[in-house]
Amino acid sequence: MIRRTLLALAAGAAAAAMLTGAASAQEVLKFGASAPKSGPLAGGAAVSHWPAIQLWVHDVNERGGIDVGGTKRKVEVIELDDQTNGETAIKNIQRLATVDKVDFLVAPYSTGLNIAAAPVIAQYGYPQLAATAVGDGFEALAQRWPNSFWLLGSSKAFAEDLAGVLKGMKDAGKIGNKVAVVNVADAFGIELANAGKPALQAAGFDIVYETSYPLQQQDFAPIIAAAQAAAPDAFVAFSYPGDTFGLSAQAKIADLKVKAFYVGVATAFPAYLQANGAAAEGVLGAGAVNPEAPGMAEWRERHTKVTGTEPDYWASAMTYASLEMLEQAITAAGTTDKAAVIDKLKTTTFKTVMGDMSLSGNVNQKFWTVGQWQGGKYYGVAAEGFEDVKAPIVKEGWGN
Numbered sequence: 001m002i003r004r005t006l007l008a009l010a011a012g013a014a015a016a017a018m019l020t021g022a023a024s025a026q027e028v029l030k031f032g033a034s035a036p037k038s039g040p041l042a043g044g045a046a047v048s049h050w051p052a053i054q055l056w057v058h059d060v061n062e063r064g065g066i067d068v069g070g071t072k073r074k075v076e077v078i079e080l081d082d083q084t085n086g087e088t089a090i091k092n093i094q095r096l097a098t099v100d101k102v103d104f105l106v107a108p109y110s111t112g113l114n115i116a117a118a119p120v121i122a123q124y125g126y127p128q129l130a131a132t133a134v135g136d137g138f139e140a141l142a143q144r145w146p147n148s149f150w151l152l153g154s155s156k157a158f159a160e161d162l163a164g165v166l167k168g169m170k171d172a173g174k175i176g177n178k179v180a181v182v183n184v185a186d187a188f189g190i191e192l193a194n195a196g197k198p199a200l201q202a203a204g205f206d207i208v209y210e211t212s213y214p215l216q217q218q219d220f221a222p223i224i225a226a227a228q229a230a231a232p233d234a235f236v237a238f239s240y241p242g243d244t245f246g247l248s249a250q251a252k253i254a255d256l257k258v259k260a261f262y263v264g265v266a267t268a269f270p271a272y273l274q275a276n277g278a279a280a281e282g283v284l285g286a287g288a289v290n291p292e293a294p295g296m297a298e299w300r301e302r303h304t305k306v307t308g309t310e311p312d313y314w315a316s317a318m319t320y321a322s323l324e325m326l327e328q329a330i331t332a333a334g335t336t337d338k339a340a341v342i343d344k345l346k347t348t349t350f351k352t353v354m355g356d357m358s359l360s361g362n363v364n365q366k367f368w369t370v371g372q373w374q375g376g377k378y379y380g381v382a383a384e385g386f387e388d389v390k391a392p393i394v395k396e397g398w399g400n
Contacts, residue, residue: 039084288371
């Protein structure tokens with residue numbers, strides 16, 4: 001009798017534990033994230049992508065979770081490495097949807113990986129808020145995949161705004177009209193080069209040197225040497241993080257004689273200033289924020305404190321803002337039904353670290369396009385939808 005009673009008690013306790021575990025599991029919202037932890041884009045993701053997700057999870061759970069129909073549900077993220085590979089990204093999304101059965105996804109990192117994964121994300125009906133994709137034709141992509149939202153801006157706007165900044169400097173007599181243009185042979189670099197070269201020519205610039213290079217490029221001395229031989233007044237590189245650092249280091253070594261020097265992704269990284277010191281002064285780059293905008297300094301300080309990583313001055317805030325928008329859309333929908341959340345993403349004005357944002361037509365029209373290091377901070381010098389831009393300055397040497 002005693003043995004039978006103990007067994008009954010044990011079985012009852014086990015059943016109760018199972019029920020409690022099931023209830024706890026239901027209270028947690030699972031998010032899946034597939035992005036580089038290895039491969040050429042891992043360094044960029046380690047700055048702009050993963051820490052922003054970490055901060056958002058911390059902030060949400062500190063508030064008690066996401067309000068879903070009046071119930072607070074804490075969040076957890078399942079992270080997978082796509083190895084900077086589109087096929088791996090697709091397999092990861094399939095696993096997150098069918099094996100891990102996540103409630104929502106964090107969009108991939110980079111233009112190429114977002115586009116590669118878009119069909120499979122649409123297949124499973126998840127909203128995709130692509131916070132790190134720059135390109136053209138996003139309106140057409142949004143029509144093809146109505147669950148997708150494109151936040152970081154168009155290649156056309158980035159290229160034309162850069163051409164506008166350089167034209168303003170040229171018209172003011174600060175630089176000449178000869179420019180060298182190079183690009184990484186990836187979706188991001190190709191689209192920007194295709195938009196950038198005509199924009200520069202329309203702005204009155206003569207392209208005296210141009211080339212492209214593979215994503216895995218390591219030696220940038222030949223590119224800088226060839227550009228130097230063409231005697232440009234401005235140097236423009238539509239580059240990803242590794243090449244942004246490599247081209248800048250080689251330009252400093254060669255003492256590249258230009259009055260305007262532009263490199264792409266990672267110019268906005270704090271590590272860029274750390275790596276280049278005084279030579280960073282006057283360097284132009286892709287994207288920006290206004291570091292002095294209301295709430296931005298506090299957000300940056302909290303990001304550093306919580307994650308141990310200083311955010312960049314561009315995509316970190318947009319990645320965090322994308323998750324704020326997703327969170328607010330879930331709350332507005334009052335459900336985790338993905339279609340209902342997508343509908344709210346299309347129609348709601350969101351309060352974010354980047355200010356008020358809306359996604360009419362599934363494409364954000366408010367974004368920073370060109371930034372510049374000035375006095376140890378990276379300021380926006382051109383933007384779409386923002387007025388608080390700073391005037392650009394001439395690049396005065398490399399401190400050699």
